[in-house]
Every structure is written in structure tokens, then in C-alpha cells.
Amino acid sequence: MPRIGLDRTTLLQTATELADAEGLNAVTLASLAQKLNIRSPSLYNHVNGLPDLLRQMALHGLTLLSSALSREVAGKTGDDAVRALCRAYLAFARAHPGLYEAIQRAPDEGDEAMQKAGGEVVGQVVAVVSEYGLQGDAALHAVRVIRSLLHGFVSLERQGGFGLPLDLDVTFRLMVETFLAGVKTIRNGEWRL
Amino acid sequence: MPRIGLDRTTLLQTATELADAEGLNAVTLASLAQKLNIRSPSLYNHVNGLPDLLRQMALHGLTLLSSALSREVAGKTGDDAVRALCRAYLAFARAHPGLYEAIQRAPDEGDEAMQKAGGEVVGQVVAVVSEYGLQGDAALHAVRVIRSLLHGFVSLERQGGFGLPLDLDVTFRLMVETFLAGVKTIRNGEWRL
DNA sequence: TTATAAAGCTAACGACATTAGTTATCCAAA
DNA sequence: TTTGGATAACTAATGTCGTTAGCTTTATAA
Numbered sequence: 001m002p003r004i005g006l007d008r009t010t011l012l013q014t015a016t017e018l019a020d021a022e023g024l025n026a027v028t029l030a031s032l033a034q035k036l037n038i039r040s041p042s043l044y045n046h047v048n049g050l051p052d053l054l055r056q057m058a059l060h061g062l063t064l065l066s067s068a069l070s071r072e073v074a075g076k077t078g079d080d081a082v083r084a085l086c087r088a089y090l091a092f093a094r095a096h097p098g099l100y101e102a103i104q105r106a107p108d109e110g111d112e113a114m115q116k117a118g119g120e121v122v123g124q125v126v127a128v129v130s131e132y133g134l135q136g137d138a139a140l141h142a143v144r145v146i147r148s149l150l151h152g153f154v155s156l157e158r159q160g161g162f163g164l165p166l167d168l169d170v171t172f173r174l175m176v177e178t179f180l181a182g183v184k185t186i187r188n189g190e191w192r193l
Numbered sequence: 194m195p196r197i198g199l200d201r202t203t204l205l206q207t208a209t210e211l212a213d214a215e216g217l218n219a220v221t222l223a224s225l226a227q228k229l230n231i232r233s234p235s236l237y238n239h240v241n242g243l244p245d246l247l248r249q250m251a252l253h254g255l256t257l258l259s260s261a262l263s264r265e266v267a268g269k270t271g272d273d274a275v276r277a278l279c280r281a282y283l284a285f286a287r288a289h290p291g292l293y294e295a296i297q298r299a300p301d302e303g304d305e306a307m308q309k310a311g312g313e314v315v316g317q318v319v320a321v322v323s324e325y326g327l328q329g330d331a332a333l334h335a336v337r338v339i340r341s342l343l344h345g346f347v348s349l350e351r352q353g354g355f356g357l358p359l360d361l362d363v364t365f366r367l368m369v370e371t372f373l374a375g376v377k378t379i380r381n382g383e384w385r386l
Numbered sequence: 387t388t389a390t391a392a393a394g395c396t397a398a399c400g401a402c403a404t405t406a407g408t409t410a411t412c413c414a415a416a
Numbered sequence: 417t418t419t420g421g422a423t424a425a426c427t428a429a430t431g432t433c434g435t436t437a438g439c440t441t442t443a444t445a446a
Contacts, residue, residue, distance in 0.1 A: 003393060003442055030433060041435075042394050050434065106352040115356070140359050144346075145368045147354070152345025153337075159299040161340070163308070166333050174379070175338045182375030186367070196411055196424060223402060234404075235425050243403065 004038060011036070011046055012060050015053060019098020027098070029053070054102055055114065061099035062117035068092050069124040079180050081128045086150060086176045093154040100154065122147070133187050142183060149175060197231060204229070204239055205253050208246060212291020220291070222246070247295055248307065254292035255310035261285050262317040272373050274321045279343060279369045286347040293347065315340070326380050335376060342368060 014035055019027050029050055033040035047053045072088035073081050093100045107114035125143045134142050153172060156162055162171070207228055212220050222243055226233035240246045265281035266274050286293045300307035318336045327335050346365060349355055355364070 006393080028433065029435090038393095039395065040433080041396085041437095044435080045393055104348075104352065118354075119356075137359060137363075140357060141364045141367045144349075144355055144359075144364045145371060148345035148349055148368060149341060150345065151349055151354075152341035152343065155297075155348060156337075156341055156344055159297065161311075161344075162337055163312075164333060166330060166337075170330075171334045171337045174334045175341060178338060178375035178379055179371060180375070181378035182371035182373070185374035185378065186371055198412095199424080221402065222404090231424095232426065233402080234406095234427085237404080238424050 004036070006036060006038070006046060008046060008056075011043075012056060015057055016060070016096070016099050019057065019102060020096050021098070024054075024098050024101035027054070027057075054105060055107070055111070057099060057102040058105055058107070059113060059117050061096065061103045062114075062121055064096070064099070065089070065092050065103065066117070066120040066124060069121065073124060073128055077131060082132075082146070082180060083176055085125065085128050086146075086172070089150045090154060090172060093158065097158055100158070104151075104155075132183070134183075138187075145179065149179060197229070199229060199231070199239060201239060201249075204236075205249060208250055209253070209289070209292050212250065212295060213289050214291070217247075217291050217294040220247070220250070247298060248300070248304070250292060250295040251298055251300070252306060252310050254289065254296045255307075255314055257289070257292070258282070258285050258296070259310070259313040259317060262314065266317065266321055270324060275325075275339070275373060276369060278318065278321050279339075279365070282343045283347060283365060286351070290351055293351070297344075297348075325376070327376075331380075338372065342372060 011032075015027055015032055018031060018035060029040040029043050032053070033043055036043075043053075047056065068091070069085055069088050072084045076084050107118070122143065125146055126139070129139050129142045129146070132139070132142070153175060157168055162168060204225075208220055208225055211224060211228060222233045222236050225246070226236055229236075236246075240249065261284070262278055262281050265277045269277050300311070315336065318339055319332070322332050322335045322339070325332070325335070346368060350361055355361060
């Protein structure tokens with residue numbers, strides 16, 4: 001019975017590799033244990049069952065995403081900040097498809113750690129939008145729109161929803177520019193709901 | 194052994210009710226069989242296992258969605274057609290959250306029926322966009338952007354990703370108007386990628 | 387050197403999907 | 417009206433997975 005010396009970090013890293021390589025559905029206690037050369041009940045010494053494992057993966061992913069966004073946006077303002085944010089979001093989702101899936105699982109009600117981790121990602125978007133001339137509710141709506149844009153594109157790309165052989169990066173840039181142009185129009189008050 | 198006389202329609206309907214009420218994860222052969230007062234192996238007389246059930250639910254959902262879009266868009270053109278399409282998409286996703294989840298499952302490679310059913314939904318969007326002054330690749334990009342918008346919003350709303358007590362319908366309308374304004378700017382050639 | 391906490395293990399249970407083989411029902415043809 | 421076949425239900429059994437309970441060994445600190 002050689003003792004592996006497994007710790008939370010390598011556990012999460014291994015689970016992440018599994019998810020990114022074969023999809024989140026491939027992450028089971030059985031498959032993770034096998035990859036770690038361990039029997040699945042032993043995992044309960046580190047994790048409180050499968051739901052807790054998935055939750056910790058989501059937390060880990062949100063932390064990574066938040067810091068990636070913060071890093072790429074740093075020093076930029078206005079349109080450039082929005083572009084950098086969007087690029088970084090897309091890059092993260094492409095680099096960590098399984099982790100990205102984990103992030104999308106709806107958290108339990110009253111899970112403060114998840115709320116906080118998610119709030120930090122949203123905070124990056126808020127920061128970018130806030131110095132954009134949008135105030136109050138308008139800024140909050142804009143944040144929601146950006147999140148919808150990004151998540152929708154990433155999600156459709158990941159599931160292969162875009163069938164045609166048309167450059168996806170072009171679509172993505174076009175989407176961001178369309179948003180920027182639309183926001184300017186709206187900001188200038190040329191419309192009413 | 195009373196014979197139920199189960200047919201494909203009631204089977205799909207029951208599965209849909211289950212999915213819409215308790216989420217797609219709650220749709221198992223066991224739970225579906227229980228709801229039908231049947232033993233789960235009996236389901237194999239109607240369905241080729243759980244993956245096939247989920248696939249048929251997706252097909253059913255795509256058909257419903259496609260006809261809903263077609264119905265609501267009928268007779269409208271330009272901005273109004275886009276608005277009607279978006280409203281109908283959102284309404285469907287809200288009315289059938291479980292079925293909407295089923296639609297999002299990535300189809301197998303070479304599943305022609307799924308490709309076709311998905312293509313009909315995309316076709317509705319193409320039809321709306323095509324008479325919009327966008328031609329060729331630009332139209333295809335626009336279709337992708339609309340799909341991203343819609344799916345992203347629906348998906349975030351469904352998983353409770355929008356925490357704040359700010360009217361979601363307002364955000365949605367704002368998102369659509371932002372897109373319309375942005376597209377006009379882009380169509381007028383005021384930007385370059 | 388020894389006691390204790392922790393990290394691994396085996397055994398066992400329940401839920402689920404799935405397969406094989408059985409029986410009863412329905413319907414259509416004789 | 418009878419009969420035969422297709423079909424829709426069933427039971428039994430297997431394998432996988434998550435999970436719990438309880439045991440054993442290792443590492444570490446007293």
C-alpha cells in the first residue's frame with residue numbers, strides 16, 4: 001500500500017486534464033482514480049464526492065479565468081479593453097474546454113465561495129465597461145450583453161454548432177466590433193426601448 | 194401484464210415534461226419508465242437506449258423551435274423580423290428549458306437527421322438576415338452572431354448566471370437593439386477588421 | 387519509541403443502463 | 417371463429433458508478 005502523497009493541487013490538475021481532453025462527462029470518480037493509480041473510494045479523503053469535485057473544478061476554473069482576464073485587460077481602456085477582454089475569454093475557453101464546461105454548472109443556492117469567484121469574473125467585465133460612459137443600470141445591462149455574446153459564441157463553437165467552413169475568428173472579431181458600434185449608437189441616445 | 198399501448202408521441206411528450214420540470218439530468222430510463230408505469234427494459238421496444246432517447250428529444254425540440262420561429266417571423270421583414278425571431282427564440286427556451294437543454298447536446302458526426310433539423314433552425318435565421326443588405330460571408334457571420342447572442346443570453350438566464358435584480362427582458366431587448374444598431378454601422382462600411 | 391491522524395485499502399449496497407430470454411396481448415388472415 | 421405471428425410488456429442478470437463503512441498501514445510529532 002504505497003502512499004501516493006496526493007494533494008488538492010495535483011488532484012485538480014489531473015481532473016482538469018481529463019476534462020479538457022475528453023470532456024467534463026468523462027470526469028468520474030472512477031476515471032480520475034484510475035488516472036491517479038488509486039481506488040475510487042480513496043478519493044473521499046480529498047474530495048466530498050463527485051459534486052464537490054466538480055464544484056472545486058469550477059472554482060479553480062473561475063480563478064484561472066478571472067486572473068487571465070485581469071492580466072490581459074491591464075493597462076487598456078475603452079474599446080481596446082473590451083477587445084482584450086473578449087480575446088482573453090475566448091482564448092481561455094479554447095485552452096480549457098473541460099474547465100469551461102465545469103464553470104457553467106449552476107451553483108447551489110447559497111454557495112458563497114462560488115458566488116464570490118463568479119463575481120470576480122463579472123467584476124472584470126464591469127471594470128472594463130464602467131469607464132465607458134455607461135452609468136447605473138445601463139452599465140449592468142451592457143455587462144450582461146457582453147457575457148451573453150462571449151458565452152454564446154464559445155458554447156456554440158465548442159459543441160460544433162457552426163458547421164460552415166467560415167473563419168470563426170473573423171466571426172468573433174466581427175461580433176465584438178458590432179457590439180462596440182451598437183453600444184456607441186445607444187450611448188448617444190439615438191434609440192429608445 | 195396490461196398492455197399500455199405506448200407510442201413514440203406520448204413517450205417523447207412524457208420525457209419532455211420530465212426534462213422541462215426537473216432538468217435534462219432528471220431524464221433517465223428509470224425515471225421515464227416510472228412515470229409511464231413501465232419497467233425500464235420495456236423502453237427498449239421504443240427507443241434504442243438513453244442516448245437515442247436524448248437524440249430524439251433533441252430532434253423533437255429542433256422541430257418545435259423551427260416551426261415557432263417560422264410562425265412568429267412570418268410576414269415581417271427587416272428589424273421587425275429580427276426582433277420577432279429573437280422574441281420567439283427566448284420564449285421557446287423559457288417555455289421548454291429541458292427540451293432546450295436537449296438541443297444543445299453535440300450531435301454525433303454524420304447524424305444527418307440532426308444536421309437537417311438544426312439546419313432548419315439556422316435557416317430561419319438566414320432567411321431573416323438575408324434580406325438585410327448583407328451578402329455572402331457577411332450574412333453568414335451575422336447569422337452566427339445572432340445565434341451567439343440568443344444562445345448566450347438564454348443559457349446564462351437558465352443557469353441563473355444573472356444575479357442582480359435587474360429586469361432581464363430589458364437586457365434582452367437592449368441586446369437586440371444594440372445588435373441592430375451595430376449591424377447598420379457595419380453595413381455602412383464604417384469599420385474594417 | 388510510540389501514539390495518533392491521515393491516506394490508502396477491501397467489501398458491500400443501491401441506482402442505473404443494458405442484454406437476454408420469456409410471456410402475454412393484439413390483430414390479421416384463414 | 418380460430419389461429420398464428422408480430423409486438424409490447426415482463427423477469428432475471430450483468431457491469432459500471434457513486435457512496436458508505438470499516439480496516440490497515442504509513443508518516444509524523446510527541
